[in-house]
Amino acid sequence: MPLTSERGISAEELRLAARNHAMPLEALRWPITPIGLHYLLVHYDVPLVDPAAWRLQVGGAVERPLTLTLDELRERPAVELTATMECAGNGRALLEPRPLSQPWLTEAVGTATWGGAALTALLAEATPASAAVDVVFAGLDRGVEGGVEQRYARSLPLAEARGSGAVLAYEMNGAPLPPQHGFPLRLVVPGWYGMTNVKWLAELTVTTERFAGYQQTTAYRVRASEHEEGRAVTRMRPRSLLAPPGLPDFYTRERVVAVGHVTLEGRAWSGRAPIALVEVSDDGGASWAEATLTRDLEDLSAWVRFEFDWEPTRPGTFMLCCRATDETGESQPLEAEWNVGGYENNAVQRVPVLVR
Amino acid sequence: MPLTSERGISAEELRLAARNHAMPLEALRWPITPIGLHYLLVHYDVPLVDPAAWRLQVGGAVERPLTLTLDELRERPAVELTATMECAGNGRALLEPRPLSQPWLTEAVGTATWGGAALTALLAEATPASAAVDVVFAGLDRGVEGGVEQRYARSLPLAEARGSGAVLAYEMNGAPLPPQHGFPLRLVVPGWYGMTNVKWLAELTVTTERFAGYQQTTAYRVRASEHEEGRAVTRMRPRSLLAPPGLPDFYTRERVVAVGHVTLEGRAWSGRAPIALVEVSDDGGASWAEATLTRDLEDLSAWVRFEFDWEPTRPGTFMLCCRATDETGESQPLEAEWNVGGYENNAVQRVPVLVR
Numbered sequence: 001m002p003l004t005s006e007r008g009i010s011a012e013e014l015r016l017a018a019r020n021h022a023m024p025l026e027a028l029r030w031p032i033t034p035i036g037l038h039y040l041l042v043h044y045d046v047p048l049v050d051p052a053a054w055r056l057q058v059g060g061a062v063e064r065p066l067t068l069t070l071d072e073l074r075e076r077p078a079v080e081l082t083a084t085m086e087c088a089g090n091g092r093a094l095l096e097p098r099p100l101s102q103p104w105l106t107e108a109v110g111t112a113t114w115g116g117a118a119l120t121a122l123l124a125e126a127t128p129a130s131a132a133v134d135v136v137f138a139g140l141d142r143g144v145e146g147g148v149e150q151r152y153a154r155s156l157p158l159a160e161a162r163g164s165g166a167v168l169a170y171e172m173n174g175a176p177l178p179p180q181h182g183f184p185l186r187l188v189v190p191g192w193y194g195m196t197n198v199k200w201l202a203e204l205t206v207t208t209e210r211f212a213g214y215q216q217t218t219a220y221r222v223r224a225s226e227h228e229e230g231r232a233v234t235r236m237r238p239r240s241l242l243a244p245p246g247l248p249d250f251y252t253r254e255r256v257v258a259v260g261h262v263t264l265e266g267r268a269w270s271g272r273a274p275i276a277l278v279e280v281s282d283d284g285g286a287s288w289a290e291a292t293l294t295r296d297l298e299d300l301s302a303w304v305r306f307e308f309d310w311e312p313t314r315p316g317t318f319m320l321c322c323r324a325t326d327e328t329g330e331s332q333p334l335e336a337e338w339n340v341g342g343y344e345n346n347a348v349q350r351v352p353v354l355v356r
Numbered sequence: 357m358p359l360t361s362e363r364g365i366s367a368e369e370l371r372l373a374a375r376n377h378a379m380p381l382e383a384l385r386w387p388i389t390p391i392g393l394h395y396l397l398v399h400y401d402v403p404l405v406d407p408a409a410w411r412l413q414v415g416g417a418v419e420r421p422l423t424l425t426l427d428e429l430r431e432r433p434a435v436e437l438t439a440t441m442e443c444a445g446n447g448r449a450l451l452e453p454r455p456l457s458q459p460w461l462t463e464a465v466g467t468a469t470w471g472g473a474a475l476t477a478l479l480a481e482a483t484p485a486s487a488a489v490d491v492v493f494a495g496l497d498r499g500v501e502g503g504v505e506q507r508y509a510r511s512l513p514l515a516e517a518r519g520s521g522a523v524l525a526y527e528m529n530g531a532p533l534p535p536q537h538g539f540p541l542r543l544v545v546p547g548w549y550g551m552t553n554v555k556w557l558a559e560l561t562v563t564t565e566r567f568a569g570y571q572q573t574t575a576y577r578v579r580a581s582e583h584e585e586g587r588a589v590t591r592m593r594p595r596s597l598l599a600p601p602g603l604p605d606f607y608t609r610e611r612v613v614a615v616g617h618v619t620l621e622g623r624a625w626s627g628r629a630p631i632a633l634v635e636v637s638d639d640g641g642a643s644w645a646e647a648t649l650t651r652d653l654e655d656l657s658a659w660v661r662f663e664f665d666w667e668p669t670r671p672g673t674f675m676l677c678c679r680a681t682d683e684t685g686e687s688q689p690l691e692a693e694w695n696v697g698g699y700e701n702n703a704v705q706r707v708p709v710l711v712r
Binding site: 011044105 | 364365366368369370371372373374375376377385386390391392393394396398399400401402404456457459460461463498499500501505531534535537603604605607608609612
């Protein structure tokens, strides 16, 4: 992946930013992100899929290969999952030097209720061979990446595919899956970064060797340099975001609030464990105070809400920050740890606010 | 509005590009743009509106001021309008020097079916005074722009408000208006650029003097220099866009197709008159051939589809372009006419394609 130390965003990055979109942070006020506000990354093009011709092929090292229509999937017991999903590249454009790819700032996230069939039940139906190790999920979107022409495909270890509560989703927020979110079917694995949740899903292949596809072994690995193998990107690290308070300036997006009482609110999540603590700072992280947490969505895969009564008693510029800690004890760092692909940057958000 | 001759996109522009989103061009394949793919520009923040507390106030120089709940609006005769909507700043980031604002490339467009009450009927109910000249539409989104704290507001001349077929929309594509598209109510004026279609609409005020608000007299004017009054941005100029063929490269978005037959397709629209002609070029506009037009949406306010059989018989790089002409005879220019705000750039799209 190329890098830049230049300050300006490139034409290629702008092209990606114009297509893909983050969640405007005021949408943190909604527990379930309205459709169209949930972050969206399309690797190649949104394919135009004819649902009548579409089939899900389940094959590879299984006792009973399956070919299923959408109606046949709908006949299976339906499950629902409310999950927060974040792009693994969220925060990439804040790294220095900046890895050149989709230039996310802090807000590539969203929460949806996904309806569909349980992956574990479908795997049980197909019955993986005893030597099976991975399940490979291949979508219908095709393109060229790193010089390699490919269909987008990712794998999960079989145990994770069986045990993670993953859903083969044909509904989003109670409506049919929108084209850009994978119509007619996508994978949703609670707690994992977005690249896991293969859209326009067409094939599940059980393998007896580790999957070594482009998106598994070239992309989505945390590497300090191009030359090392690195480690795989998997579950979301803890993160919290504030809905920026007060009024925005149109061009700079900087916020203005009046002296007095301000109720700050935001959301926090981790794909590794429930959120234990969210702290807020108004001095750029020099001092912290605890926010009040509310679990307004039952599903543990969904973000929690936090609230903080802020009393800016004098005019001036304040740097608001928030910091989440999950039940494993992992906390958001003040400074990002740089890596080649620009993944997993969960450094604390900084929201400059002018009090007047 | 500040300008830049630097090549790189600024941090402020990236912040806007991350929030607001264009329509990925493959979505030109759908006659009605799926929700979440329609372009979106939010001037300030998406407001969180309580529909039970919300009212539409109709006042000013009218005989019968009205205060209406959402249910009362729904009790009025329902109308439907299918309309193509484009941001007035579409193409801004391709101008040189680049006006610094939302950095749209070519794809800030979408087509939706809007359901609601006819504006003309509501105006008849309120009965404007004989001295009335403008109708001012004010939304609930607030922010600072050009140093001025404001609610977003725009006006239409009374004759245009009555005669344009405008809808006060509470539905989009058959579902309640999504928050980002103006829930619970927005104005939709067929044929006009996007800034006209005030979201989160709360007040209609009939005035006896021309409205001189920020979004009417400072923004949305075509000016060759900061010092001139310029002319108002009104109806959409003719434009056509191709759905880029073949496969994209992830990072560059450049397209690859195989030698042989390629069916090119796209959409064309004008807010001034129906589309009369679309031409296609594969040599950057040196030579042109006529495309086949299909009106697959009945409403004359909606775009038309065009198709072109392209036969690239040799490998190499081709520059695809398309050019629409409407029934007034106005055609898309090959080069943009620069203006301070970066409005109405309907220069022909250029799609580099590698044939191999």
